[in-house]
Amino acid sequence: MTTTATRKGPSTSAMIASIAEPDQRTETAPFGHALAAAAEADPRIVGLTADLGKYTDMHIFAKAHPERFFQMGMSEQLLFGAAAGMAETGLVPFASTYSVFAARRAYDFIALDIAEPGLNVNVVGGLPGLTTGYGPSHQATEDMAIFRGLPNLTIVDPCDALDLAQAVPQLAAHEGPTYLRLLRGKVPLVLDEYDYAFELGKAKVLRGGADVVLVSSGLMTMRALQAADALARHKVDVAVVHSPTIKPFDAETVLRELDTPRLAVTLENHTVIGGLFSAVADAAVRRGLGTRIVPIALPDEFLDAGALPTLHDRYGLSKDRIVERVLAELG
Amino acid sequence: MSATDTAQGSTGARITGGRTAGHVGRDRAERIRAVQEAAYRARHHAIDMGEVQGQGYVGQALGAADMLAAVYADQLRFDPADEHWAGRDRFLLSTGHYAIGLYAALAEAGIVPVDELVTYAADDSRLPMSGMASYTPGMEISGGSLGHGLTVAVGMALGLRLQGQTEQRVINFLSDGELDEGSTWEAAMGAAHHRLGNLTALVDMNALQADGPTADVLRIEPVEEKWRAFGWHAVRVDGNDAGALIDAFDECRALAAADGQPQVIICDTRVGRGVPLLEQREKAHFMRIEEHEWQLCREQLTAGNEEAAR
Numbered sequence: 001m002t003t004t005a006t007r008k009g010p011s012t013s014a015m016i017a018s019i020a021e022p023d024q025r026t027e028t029a030p031f032g033h034a035l036a037a038a039a040e041a042d043p044r045i046v047g048l049t050a051d052l053g054k055y056t057d058m059h060i061f062a063k064a065h066p067e068r069f070f071q072m073g074m075s076e077q078l079l080f081g082a083a084a085g086m087a088e089t090g091l092v093p094f095a096s097t098y099s100v101f102a103a104r105r106a107y108d109f110i111a112l113d114i115a116e117p118g119l120n121v122n123v124v125g126g127l128p129g130l131t132t133g134y135g136p137s138h139q140a141t142e143d144m145a146i147f148r149g150l151p152n153l154t155i156v157d158p159c160d161a162l163d164l165a166q167a168v169p170q171l172a173a174h175e176g177p178t179y180l181r182l183l184r185g186k187v188p189l190v191l192d193e194y195d196y197a198f199e200l201g202k203a204k205v206l207r208g209g210a211d212v213v214l215v216s217s218g219l220m221t222m223r224a225l226q227a228a229d230a231l232a233r234h235k236v237d238v239a240v241v242h243s244p245t246i247k248p249f250d251a252e253t254v255l256r257e258l259d260t261p262r263l264a265v266t267l268e269n270h271t272v273i274g275g276l277f278s279a280v281a282d283a284a285v286r287r288g289l290g291t292r293i294v295p296i297a298l299p300d301e302f303l304d305a306g307a308l309p310t311l312h313d314r315y316g317l318s319k320d321r322i323v324e325r326v327l328a329e330l331g
Numbered sequence: 332m333s334a335t336d337t338a339q340g341s342t343g344a345r346i347t348g349g350r351t352a353g354h355v356g357r358d359r360a361e362r363i364r365a366v367q368e369a370a371y372r373a374r375h376h377a378i379d380m381g382e383v384q385g386q387g388y389v390g391q392a393l394g395a396a397d398m399l400a401a402v403y404a405d406q407l408r409f410d411p412a413d414e415h416w417a418g419r420d421r422f423l424l425s426t427g428h429y430a431i432g433l434y435a436a437l438a439e440a441g442i443v444p445v446d447e448l449v450t451y452a453a454d455d456s457r458l459p460m461s462g463m464a465s466y467t468p469g470m471e472i473s474g475g476s477l478g479h480g481l482t483v484a485v486g487m488a489l490g491l492r493l494q495g496q497t498e499q500r501v502i503n504f505l506s507d508g509e510l511d512e513g514s515t516w517e518a519a520m521g522a523a524h525h526r527l528g529n530l531t532a533l534v535d536m537n538a539l540q541a542d543g544p545t546a547d548v549l550r551i552e553p554v555e556e557k558w559r560a561f562g563w564h565a566v567r568v569d570g571n572d573a574g575a576l577i578d579a580f581d582e583c584r585a586l587a588a589a590d591g592q593p594q595v596i597i598c599d600t601r602v603g604r605g606v607p608l609l610e611q612r613e614k615a616h617f618m619r620i621e622e623h624e625w626q627l628c629r630e631q632l633t634a635g636n637e638e639a640a641r
Contacts, residue, residue: 046493070489073524075517078482082521085486088421088471089494093486109514112476113483117464 014133016307018186019219026186027161031124032060034168035094039065044092045172048072050079056096056126057184076106083121084113092120092172099125099140099181103147114177115152121178122171128157128181129218129269130298130315135305141298145274147179148247154178154200155246157218157268157276161187163244166198174200181218190222196242203250205257209239212326213257216267217243217276220296220317224267227322234327246276251283258284258291263329265294269317272297294329296322350418353405354577362405366573369439370400371636374605376435378632380451380458382625387452387460389628390602390609390618392432394537394571395504398598399436401576402502402533406584411441414468418499421487423472425480425505426535430462433470442469478512480505481532485518488530488593497529500587504533508540510551516561519593523562526591531583532563535570536599541616558595570598606631 020026027033039045039061047061051074062069070086072079076097083095102110102125114121125143132138147155154176158164164183171178194206206221207228216224221242228238241257243250258264258280268276277295284291298315312318316325354362377392402422403409410416424433431451437443443458450456457466463473472483484503491499509515522530534554542548551557558565564586568575576598583594602618603609606628609618620628 046490068493070525072521073517075514075521077478077514078485078517078521081479081482081514081518082486082489085483085488086490086493087486088483089487089490089496091490091493108476109479109482112473113479116473 013307014305016309017132018308019131019183020186020188025189027189028186029057029060029184030161030164030187031168031182031184032057034165035061036064038169038172039068041169042092042172044090046070046086046091046093048079048083048093048095050074050076050097050101052097052126055184056098056124056182058096058124076101077109080106080109080121080123081113084109084117084119087114087119087121092122094122094124096124096126096182098138099128099143100138102179103140103143107146110177111150115150118152118176120175123177123179124182125179126182126184130303130311130317131183131219131269131308133306133308133311136302139303141271141303142274143181144246144270144276145278148274148279152176153247156200156244157181157246158183158198158244159218159221159242160190162189162191163198167200167244170198170200183219188222190225198244201245201248201250203241203243203245203253205253206240206242207238209237210262211237211330212263212265213239213241213260214265214267215241215243215254215257215276215280217246218269220267220269223317223319223322226319227326230319230323231326234323236326236330238326243276246279249279249283251287254280255283255287255289258293259289263294263326264291265296265326265329267296267322270297271300273300294325296325350408350410350416352408359574359577362577363573365404366397366400366577369404369436370396370573371605371632373400373432373435373439374632375629376438376445376448377431378606378625378628380431380434380448381620383449384452385622386617386619388428388431388617389620390615391429391537392435393606393609394600394602394604395429395432395535396435396604397571397573397576398504398533398535398600399432400439401573401580402504403436403440405577406580407502409440409442409469414442418496420499421471421484421501423474423480423484423487423501423503424462424470425472425474425503425509426477427461427463427473427475429504429506430458430460433462434458434467437467437469440469443467477506477509478514481515481518481522484530484532485521485525485527488522488527489525492527492529500529500531502531502533504535506540507534507536507538507545507551507554508548510534510554510557511549519558519561519563522593527593528587528591530593531587532593532595534595534597536597537602539602539614539616544614554597558597562592564592564594565597566594567597567599570600571604605635607635
């Protein structure tokens with residue numbers, strides 16, 4: 001007989017899909033609030049979604065600006081084609097869906113209707129990388145790899161609520177198309193503890209360290225900072241460089257940090273192919289840097305379903321696994 | 332004297348343009364004549380362009396010439412001197428390969444110089460084989476990946492309405508082959524849901540797509556019923572009949588003002604229309620025309636026009 005407690009199985013449920021630790025400071029729906037606020041200042045901003053308003057925090061904007069919100073139904077091709085058409089009339093659309101549907105299903109529309117004419121359309125992708133336990137149908141593990149090849153498109157992988165809030169008005173002000181890897185719901189607040197402000201196109205050194213340099217983007221910057229604290233207890237001095245803009249890539253800042261004898265590690269919530277590690281490696285090779293770079297990233301596989309903490313541990317994205325890996329690399 | 336000059340010389344002035352639609356201040360007979368004349372000249376342009384390259388989508392351009400002429404000579408408000416005029420109506424060519432037909436219409440409209448048409452599909456030309464907005468003045472979108480135009484048109488219609496430009500219309504030209512694309516029907520649903528009375532779709536039913544007749548490639552009939560089921564007002568006309576086209580446009584324009592229902596004009600057309608040797612040739616997406624046949628095409632087109640005028 002199965003007990004109720006066994007049935008609930010709370011530590012292994014795919015419904016556990018938060019990237020926030022239980023005791024972590026969070027903000028609710030920072031993207032939705034930031035977009036609503038940006039729209040107060042900029043009357044060109046409109047919001048669209050494809051039946052995922054509530055799940056991409058677009059509902060906050062819809063409630064604040066109902067006349068500027070457009071529900072396109074579960075029609076991602078229409079979502080991005082229509083966003084392009086709205087931009088052609090001078091509006092600044094933010095169009096949200098899940099990253100898998102933006103990158104896989106509607107790519108042709110983003111490529112030809114938005115990126116080729118260089119329109120100011122902001123593609124907002126929920127559940128980037130491994131931020132859901134639903135399996136490959138929902139896990140956009142290769143979204144950056146797909147989008148990095150697209151000319152004109154700016155790609156932003158924010159770390160936390162602060163990054164998101166500061167990025168939104170900059171994305172609206174940026175003339176060309178952008179892709180934002182959304183963090184939704186209760187989003188951790190981390191970067192307010194550092195001397196940091198989001199600047200589109202710029203990487204920033206969050207902390208210095210003599211032994212190891214971690215170059216990270218997205219939620220993995222949060223994990224990098226946690227790992228750096230943990231490694232300090234092992235007497236390992238770790239620097240963290242946050243590069244939220246993946247394209248165009250701030251090679252200048254990142255390579256300056258890599259061009260040292262420290263162990264260099266990249267961390268990303270994305271497949272090891274075509275994301276941050278690739279961007280760093282490309283830049284390093286072009287510069288003639290012979291530095292070895294250790295990638296912490298998702299494997300080149302379709303991933304398991306399950307609870308997010310379980311999966312992050314399984315695939316090496318958790319703080320503990322990062323610490324283990326760095327210590328192993330240091331020997 | 333080039334064939335283009337001959338065509339113009341024989342039929343009088345080009346479309347005047349200037350921010351007023353062609354139908355304004357003309358009676359029905361005058362409107363029909365204006366559309367027919369514009370279509371005739373555009374067909375000559377298309378043959379001239381095709382000859383320079385020795386190929387091209389001439390069959391489609393000839394078939395759709397009356398539809399495009401009805402748009403530019405009768406319906407659309409635009410400013411030849413200012414292609415970005417904010418008050419313009421928007422015409423979207425979803426079928427990028429019909430660009431040859433649109434270039435002919437844009438020349439008629441005074442947006443593209445007639446002299447430039449000979450550069451069609453040449454290196455560094457502003458008139459590429461498949462239409463692109465970044466290349467050509469007056470080209471609103473880059474078509475060619477089929478099934479895109481109507482989705483963009485939905486956004487333009489929404490955007491214009493939101494910004495209070497309620498008089499401006501969006502006309503999207505698509506082909507029957509594009510009815511195979513799921514995105515076309517996503518857009519059709521979205522347009523009806525959002526009550527886009529400022530949106531009109533023109534479907535060129537030439538019964539032909541890349542791999543053969545549409546009826547063999549993927550059955551799309553009954554077309555009117557499909558659009559109606561998706562919430563559109565649907566009219567089906569002979570797309571090579573100028574009178575039928577302007578009547579359909581009038582019906583749609585009246586509806587647009589009335590109740591916010593998007594409209595579709597389904598146009599049955601004949602590939603190669605106006606040139607009997609091409610009309611009778613076995614239909615092909617990319618029609619082959621021999622070197623010696625271009626002048627024959629021109630002569631047949633001119634003869635047909637003279638006979639119609641008698």
